[in-house]
Every structure is written in C-alpha cells, then in structure tokens.
Amino acid sequence: MRSTLLAAAAAAALLTAAPAAAQMPAPVAPVPSPAQLQWQRMEFTAFVHFGPNAFTGAEWGSGLEKPAIFDPKALDARQWARTFKAAGMKGVIVTAKHHDGFCLWPTKESTHTVAASPWRGGKGDLLRELSDAAKAEGLEFGVYLSPWDRNHPQYGTPGYNDVFVRMLEDVLSNYGEIFEVWFDGANGEGPNGKRQVYDWPRFHEVVRRLQPNAVIFSDAGPGIRWIGNERGEAPITNWANFDRDRYLPGTPLSMDLPEGSALGRFYVPGECDVSIRPGWFWRASENARVKSPRRLLDLYEASVGRNCTLLLNVPPDDRGLIHENDVKALTGMRTLVDRVYSTSLVPAGATATASSTLGGETDGFRAARVLDADLDSWWAPAGEARTGSLTVALGAPVTFDRVRLQEYVALGQRVSLFEIEAEVDGRWQRIATGTTIGHTRIVATAVTTTSRVRVTIHDARGVPMIASVSLHDTSRGRDVVPADAVAH
Template sequence: MIHKKLSTYVTLLVSFLLLSGCSNKRPEIIQEKIPDEIRAQEMKDLRFGMFICWSFSTFSGTEWTGQELPPEFFRATECHTDQWAKTAKEAGMKYIYFLAKHHDGFCLWDTKTTDLKVTNAPLGKDVLAMLRKSCDKYGIKLGLYFSEGDWNWPGATRGKGGNSRDAGGSNPEVKKAQLKELLTQYGPIELIWFDHAVGDGGLSHKETTEWVHQFQPNCFVGYNHGEPSGRLCLREMGKPGQLGDANASQYNKEQESSHKGYLVAEFTYPILPPHEGGAMWFYSLPKHDQLCYPASKIFHDYQEAVKYGNIFSLNVGPDYQGKIRDIDVKTLQEVGKMIRESEQ
C-alpha cells in the first residue's frame, strides 16, 4: 500500500513538472474557498502594497492615451521587475498589484485575445510573467488592475470616459477570455482592482465577480465605482477610514455606505503629488523626477490604514526603461525603515 501511494505521488509530481515545463506559464490552479472572515483578515494583514502603472501612457505623457496606436508605441526595451519587488520588500509592502490593461487595450501579458500586447512591442517579453517570478523571489503577493472597458471594442468612443458602454464598448466574451488567462496562467491573484472609468465592457459587475470566483474564489474583487459588487471596497484617491465611511471615498461614496458585501476597504493615491502637465498615475515627465510625497506622509497613512483595518496601495510609475525612479526608491526605503522601527 505504501509503495502504491508513493507511486501515485510520483506520477502526479512528474505530471505536474511536465505540464510546468511545457510552457512559461503556470498550469491552471485549483483553490478551495477560504471562509470570508478568515480571508478578510488575511487581506487586512497585507496592510501596504505597491500599485504599478506602466503602459502606453508612460510614453504619451498623458493619463489617458485615446488615439489608436500600434504595440510598438510601447517603446521600452528593458524591464526591471526584480527592482519593483525588491523596493516593495524594503518598503514593508506585502503585495504589488499591476496594471494588466488600461483603457487603451494594450495588454502587459502574452494574451491570445489581441495582437495589441507587450510581446509584440520592442520589449518582446511577458511583463506579468516576469513580475510573478519577481514577486515569488521576494515573498510579495500579486494582484491586478484591469480596465473593464476597452476603446478597441465595438461601440467604444476613443478617449471617452463614463459609465455607459459607448465609452469603453461592449465585448463580454473577450473580457471573460482575458480574465480567464490572467486568473489561470499566473498563479494566485490576491485582489483585482477593476476600473469602471469607461464602462463595464458588456459584462455586469455581478457577472464579472462571479466569473473571477469561478477560477479563484479567494480573490478579493473591487470596483472603483458603478454597480457595487465584490468584497473589496475601493477608494481611488481616497483616504484611511472605517469601512462604510463614505467620507473616505471620492468616487465610491454611495456604494461604500450602502453595499453590505464589503469586508475590507482599500485606498490608493500616486506617490507623485499634484503637478502641471504630464501623467500622475503613470511616469510623468523627466522635469518632475524630483517630485515625490515625503516619507512622513506615506508612513502616517500607513499607520492610519493599520488603525482602521484598511489596505493602502501606493501608486508608483516606472520610467521609460521600466525602473522605479531613484527618488521613489529612496522615499520607500525611508518608509520601510519607519515601519520596522515602529514595530520593534
């Protein structure tokens, strides 16, 4: 009996290794659902993370890049995901969530749903796969940002925002296919930050949440506004505060005060303070390379996040060559030192 069990184990192990070796992507994962109260505490324990925005808007110098562009517009030839994960670790961060696709539809993973993807750009690499490896190397959890709408989809109006489907079009089957790739080929995804700025892409938030949980039931799903759904309350450009406090939200006030399904609140803002010209969530312009919120402010908001059981996602935009700016690295190292000293 022992030999039979051992033989079965070896067979399963060899099969897993063979499957893993056939592709750079991970085999599909199977999750058992963790009870909500336990999973919510796991999410609160993440406390502090890095939000990475790196895409077409890095190179356009604007927040939204509405014009139709080829993948070659993404001109980076280097990508330093190890630096991102190492910096997050030094800052006391426990997760990174990464912009997989913005409203312009450019995909930062090797999708089969479109040719508008990073593997067709000069970089020629699956950035999400690289980041997955870097996160595993430094013990960092992985989450994703995903624009629900896409200006390349039927019915979309390029550059237009708004909740209606004539902003980001309607293509529910492609939206589902892209999410399936992200949720089955890149390991466990802790949370997904859905951006509703250009509509829902033809798949309601209820349907989107159910689709995500079909593949990863423990993934915390949130939407920055629109139809309330999921367990994660998002506060884009928000602040720390007790769950249900509408004053802590900027775009999600009504949803936060009324939706009973939220278990944890997340707030996020860019490390770049307000400035004239250039982007804010993405790398701005070289003339802004010395602009950065002070470590003291970031540490204060971290402490408030812990106080209220929130998670705090600080946005950082890598530059043209995929590196986090020197001033951001230095500031985040200072924050990490403050966190370690406060916990001694």
C-alpha cells in the same frame, strides 16, 4: 488547496485562541471570509501603473498609440519586487490592461499588446515576468483589468463582454495564485461616445471560478471597496460593514463609500489607493515631486491606521525600472514605519487588568492578551457586556503620541465608541476618543507621559474583542530620515 488552507488556518486560529474554560463570543454578522481576513492583515501593497503612457506622458491613453512606442529596454521585474519587499509591502497589483486597451501580456483577444511591440522582440510577457518576480520575493500577485477599452473595435457592443471574459480567463488561468482582482467603473468616451453595459455578475463569476481565494475590488466590492478618494486617506469612522448590493462600479453614490455602515449586511473592508507621484503613470517632469517619507508615513496612519489597507502606486519609468527617487522615498518610509510602529513602547514587564473578563482572568480571555504579539488572542469582558475597560500599568513613565488599537475581527467588527485616558499626577485624564477600531486604529494624542493607560469601550455591536493595545512615539523617526530625503 489554498482555499482549504485558508479555511483550516481560520478554524485553527479560533481554536487555539480560545481558552478551554471560556465560552467563545458569538459571531456578530457580517464576518470576513478567510481571504478577506488574510487580505486585511497584509495592510500595505503596491500598485503598478505601466504601459504606453510611461512613454507618451499621458495619464489616460487614447488607444491610438502605436505599440512600437512600448520598449522598456532595461525592464527588471525583480528590481520592482525587491523594492516593494524592502518597503514592507506584501503584494503587488499591476495594470494588466488600462483604459487605452494595451495589454501587458500577449493575448489573442487584441492586437494592441506587448506582442506587437519591439520589447523582448515581441516575445515578452510582463505578467509572467512580474508574477515570477513576486513569487521569488515572497509577494502576492494581483491584477487590474480596466473594463474600458479605447482601442478594441468591439467596445460598445454586446460582443465586448465576451472579449473581456476571455481576457479575464486568460489572465486568471496562467499566472498562478491571484490575491486581488481590481476593477473600476470607467466607461465610455463621454456623452456622445461609445458606452458599454458591463456584465459584472459574469465577470465576478469568472474570478470566483478561476481564483476562488482572490478578493475582488470595486466601488461595490464584492470583496473589498474603494474608500471614495484617491488621496490614500480613510475617514476616522470606518466600518468594514457595507450594503454592497446598493452600488455598482462607477456608482454616482461614491459619497456613501468611505465610512461603510454599522448596519451594513456584508463584510466589505476599504482599500485606500494613492500614487507616490502626482500622476498614476511615470513622467520625467514629476521626478522631483515624489512624496516624502514623512508624507508616506502620514498616509500609512490615515489608511492602515483607519481600518483600511494602503495600495500605494509606484510607477516604473520608461527604462522599465522603479526610479531612484521613488526607491529613496520608500526606503525612508520603511525606516519611519519601523522606528515608530514595529515595536510597542509598552515595556515587557507591563501588566494589564480589566473591568471584567470572559471566563475569568485565570483561564479566560484575560487582559494580558492585549499585550502579546498574537492578533488571534484577545480580551473580552464577561457575560454579554458590550462595554468594559482595560488598564495597562507600564511600571515606569512612558512618553508617546500614538495609541494603536486592534480588534479581533474574524468574528465581526464590533466597537463603535471608545475612550483613552492617561493617569497624570494621580488623576485620570482623557487624551482621546474615537468611534470604530476594526483591524487597526491608530489614534493621535498630544505628547503624553504616564505610567498607566486606560482604554474604555463605551459601546459595541456585540461583546468587544480587543486583540492589541500598543503605544508609539512619532518623534522616534525625526532624526532618521532628513526632511529633504525626497521632494514634497
């Protein structure tokens, strides 16, 4: 049902966005699936690393931990979900199984699970509680299953792939719609330890069969790719296009991953993963080292603002709650993002004109479309032009230091070179240049005051399709969140 709805929504968007008198620009391959497009528009999601490590203080568990150590006596998945929703996140991905092999649901495929713990009297199922909480708060639900398993006796043998497939089938069949399945390539105990040859085609087939609308994350995709670091920062040039068949999870070619490629044959947008704390799992010693709201805003700009989504890890503590310092930081971040980016400084009476317009300004893909709030409407230049310019007349001087540009990427990412100018004292002055735009590009400029802004597309892979041009001022948040709101 959801697959049909996604496809219908994508088709409807194309039809409603296209003026009757205008010729729709041809797709420029590769193009996103409806699920990929919906995923990109989520922009900001939560990662939850939780398990025995929250009680031992380890970053990577050994697999030798006694299940009895897992006993979060105040666990409240609704508190997690409410926190994430209040922060502006659109979904949550949980470590259903991390490298230590401990399973947060009572699978029959392992003895190292919540069923062997004292939590909920051995009757608990964290995936059930969190999936229900996410649904109640309107969040999408996703899962991370590490293929590495430092506890399971079959790891390192051909039979382990069968075990892992059955675990996947269990998780993907029993917890409702899954929006993302997260894999990494972690493998083995070192040069003399166990190593498993993972059957990735089989794993992917299970996901496609049971959750056809889920996007699959790994170094190689196939749905979305790692951005190549755990700092939460994408490169300034960032193509969703990618030659995914050159890579496998855990690839030694991770230097290739960040920028993608204008020549890439598949649409595989990037995801930026980073933790709100120094480590991925909660430790009491890091309670004073939670990233500040200002730092989280920087990460938002360096991920969402560079054609990626931001996957921010927020690990519950040993009580089973999101710690108050993390909540405070997320609240401050949401305040900053709202103050700076929820609305454009372009006034309601502003007008937009273009060097040319596909279909003409009356009935075509007119310039005014870049000023509405609809990402399914856009401006395109006339004919087969791969260049063109937009001029926004603000009516009165506006001061800003960020320009947000957005392409309509449903028919392919296109722009490869652009320039932004402001009219100052009657003369146009360049204030920024850039390469890719994609779903969203946030461009930092010097503090600029002007009544006219011009965006020029100098090169593109096809007819450029610009959905939005907006102006923003980061100083609008400086008096909202104190510098000491949370630590570093």
